[in-house]
Amino acid sequence: MKAFEQNIRRVTPYVPGDQPDFPDMIKLNTNESPFPPSPAVKAALDNLPADTLRLYPDPDVKKLVHALAASYDLRDDQVFVGVGSDDVLAMAFMTFFNSEKPILFPDITYSFYDVWARLFHIPYSCPPLDENFKIHPEDYFGENGGVVLANPNAPTSIFMPLSEIETILQHNQDVIVIVDEAYIDFGGVSAVELLPKYENLVVVQTFSKSRAMAGMRIGYAMASPALIQAMNAVKASYNSYTMNRPAIEAGTAAAQDTAYFRACCQKIIETRAYTASRLAEMGFTCLDSCTNFLFASHPAIPAAELYQKLKERHIFVRYFNKPRIDNYLRITIGTDEQMARFCEAVKEILSH
């Protein structure tokens, strides 16, 4: 190693799902929406004069913040926006998790939490999910440096009732509790309604799934004004202008089109029910999903093998080669037609 390499930060990065690109593929591996964004998004982008790109965007992103606050009945000073929920979560980790005590998150959850903890040198501890992949609230009652929970959890798809989230908040009044709700719009109940009672709660959501805008990189946090102010100060110490002009315009338009957003979520919930019943008929166990994906296992065919055989057919799902979940596949819910073709392919693979 050369001398100048000695002080380079060494990390094991998060590995996102593959981004294959075949014309005939069915891409069910990164939990994207099968639907386009709201038509209002296209209109907003068409109306953005290219000339204005020479000017910096609003560093406070007031327009998008206001549209989001209005849609959740919050004040503008309760909303923080960033470059996808990963940016928002990373910023929240940096802002809030500066204790010597370990932060807590489940052993099986969004696999970026431990990556951020290591990047920022945050100690962490991971209470295991139970044998049914459920979180036990009492595992989070002890002393800690903060709590972060994905709800619904990923990749399990399981939603934890708000009453249980609240018991965790009640036992963690002295630290920040982050609830990462990337998948909340597919049947869960948001912890946003707990914000008036808990000043130490941070709720994070994203435009990448239910708003069908993974390609635009927009995420947001909702919390008490004091916490949002702290996040904005850290953000302004990192990068003053994170949201570019197209993201601000498109995000605002999407946030305002609640009807389209609800209709897309409802459609995915219906297609999920259809897919789950088809998989059950074929002998799969699917965990009870409140997300835009199913987490499924089959007694006769190893998940890794099914993953490979689907891949050969240009059907992409997500496989995690990790303890406890290495016999499950995470299957994003696509259109009705995509899921019918997916089910046919699975049926055909199982019949050989």
Added chain:
Amino acid sequence: MKAFEQNIRRVTPYVPGDQPDFPDMIKLNTNESPFPPSPAVKAALDNLPADTLRLYPDPDVKKLVHALAASYDLRDDQVFVGVGSDDVLAMAFMTFFNSEKPILFPDITYSFYDVWARLFHIPYSCPPLDENFKIHPEDYFGENGGVVLANPNAPTSIFMPLSEIETILQHNQDVIVIVDEAYIDFGGVSAVELLPKYENLVVVQTFSKSRAMAGMRIGYAMASPALIQAMNAVKASYNSYTMNRPAIEAGTAAAQDTAYFRACCQKIIETRAYTASRLAEMGFTCLDSCTNFLFASHPAIPAAELYQKLKERHIFVRYFNKPRIDNYLRITIGTDEQMARFCEAVKEILSH
């Protein structure tokens, strides 16, 4: 202070220039380009199907990386892209400055360096510029944890010859040396040509000034493959998908339109010469600028007062209330017409 507030990271954020918005204003305060981006940018955005926004962008941003590498005769593995050069620089600080020894940068320079150092708990030391606002290379020859230099420097506008950058590199083989070239295209010579000789050199540039795309948030670093790989690993530990689809398409188009880019830079250089001579006629001292702004002082009117009087006329320039530079104004070069109007306003203020 509530218990949960005790572990919040407390920072003094960077304060960007005001973003006033008056229809009749002349905005010369944030070093934006007075010209629109390349027409190819508009075409690229018009050709981006809104439907594709449902899909994640390429996390490796291969298209934009390749266009940039090609335009600098580099290999693709020598280029890193981020959300503006602030994102790139913050990532570089986090990746490379992990020594116990202080990093070095001048006392007067881009005012984000000390903000990042404090955010990431990096020790730092600031050799003073001399009485002519010049950097003395030998101030950077001692033991340190890394070096970061803006060249041309900001807000002084002064370019340091590449031979002096090279002596600093020769005396700093064991640490990373970052050269921040936000303003290099307005008459300076890029340290990119030193990359084959110095594996510890990182050159950072931006689309915000010479590419007229501050609103799109694109910056990039050029370095040896080992350093770019280290930055990509840290980036993938922070946020896998930072560049949204419009930024990738627009950035690629702009990077490919070298002719338009050079013509805009040339025009700004000419207008800068005109403005500097008009200011000199009125008794101003302007530092010798290789940037898209002038740093100017007048013996008869305090900079703070001139700043205020211009502001009242909706002409916005930048004033820094900081030691040593509090009698200077930073004046962005606009169009010929804007600069003529600016000079008339200054003349009128001076005559009262």
